[in-house]
Amino acid sequence: MPINPAQLLARQFPVIEQVFSNRDTQLYALGVGVGADPLDAGQLRYVYEGRDGQLLRAMPTMANVLAYPGFWAREADTGITWQKLLHAEQEIHIHSPLPASGRVKGATRITGLWDKGEGRGAFLQQTREITDAETGQLLATVVQLSLLRGDGGFGNGGSAGAPPAPHVIPDSKPDYVCDLATPEQLALIYRLSGDLNPLHADPAVATAAGFARPILHGMALMGVAAHAVLRKVLAYDDTHFTGMRVRFTAPAWPGDTLRTEMWVRGSTVSLRVTAVERDVLVLSNARVDLT
Template sequence: MPIDVTAATGAQPREGSIGWTRKDVILYHLGLGAGIPPTDADELRYTYEKNLHVLPTFAAVAGFKAGGDLASLPGIDVDLRAVLHGGQEVVLHGPLPPEATDIGVRSRVADVWDKGKAAVIVLETSAALPDGTPLYDSRSEIFVRGEGGFGGERGPSTKIDVPERDADHVVEVSTRPDQALLYRLSGDWNPLHADPDFAKAAGFDTPILHGLCSYGVTLKAVVDTVLGGDVARVTRYRTKFAGIFFPGETMRVRVWDEGGTLHVRASSVERDDAVVLSDTVVEYAS
């Protein structure tokens, strides 16, 4: 079996350090579509080094290589064409700084779940400032088609129902046809998001947008619309990647405010509200 669950989950955590510059942060934000219009003060906080704010989802990019590529992890040998991002969570212990060095990271394969026709690899990463102060924790669920059925645990249910009322906020975000090509410069080089032939071999008509890009686009819309542009108010953000999104489509973001917790759903306007992000929660400080 390509995934050796015992070897993967029993391996020693990987430890190292990461850092980033304002350029890295700005490039990431541009990859989410920030900067339109370019002279708008609300957009400049994401794209101009003066008083630069950092979206919490940058944590997923900053630590992207902390755990190593899937193929380099003990016990895991999978075909990238069968790999999709299943879910993502980030917990913030404080605002992310616009520049950082010597951020200590510790990563491990926490679980491998058996979903029948697929396996889900759960990667956990924690990051701390040089003095040991926790900065963030992240959790990625990597869906690998064709690798299930090995008799393992299915894992917990993450189903979260949205309130039974109209959304309190609805915002539509346009994306560019070249958005995936720009976003991948932040570190996710999976050819599924750039190479038409690779995308077709994986079962898609054309390259799709990175799930983590949709993740970031959605949080930016929530922060700008509901949280007054204050990225530091976000304390936790979790989602399930329920469907694909194509560069150039319009993301419709619905938000239900439950006081301290926002329930969110993102969908594609052009494809009859096809769900892109489901079971999505943003927790925030007042």
């Protein structure tokens, strides 16, 4: 059935509760390439709990995988042509540093639906609030913007206004550049944090989708870019990392060397990421918010 905009905007989602451990936090960090240099004390704090168990910290971008509602767009009641859905942007806001282990709840809702016109698709925005299940404290807000390529032309009934405008990258030489090599098996590690889409693991599925090989998860790419900012700008002090927004421009491949260029302007780090060997811009119009 086609999209019913009023019904989609009012769609109810079950609250997701998740218990996660130090092991989950370490596995997430390994899945975005942190720990590639096991002698780097900055990286080690995200993959090793320390002798007293107090060293371990969660990467801020781990908010992307906490209390995740799954690929709900393929459920019949949505009307979405899920086979033509593209992940366009991802944004996180960190309200309180994420714990390395705990129990959280995630409440998801649709917060935007914008028609681009018949044959041009539509933008759908979903927002998830992640709270500590014990105290109710808001830990993070995750906002995802998807392009529904097969679902434009529904006319009235969508959201007012327009999707958020892209972040503008400064027209100057970057202040920092960070090259991070990614291992060939990175997508196979990242998927163990919950995104089991076979596009990132099965060569036959990737070929059927038009790719030469399984591609890296977009949110893994986001984690690699966050690592670059932590490494070059923050000296691995994630307490100053309060938010991140990225726009995906092309698939990254496991094994790519990912070059992150960064511009620091006050409390904003603008960035873009290029797959060096292929000279492909894979992430752009991105920013990290600092305190």
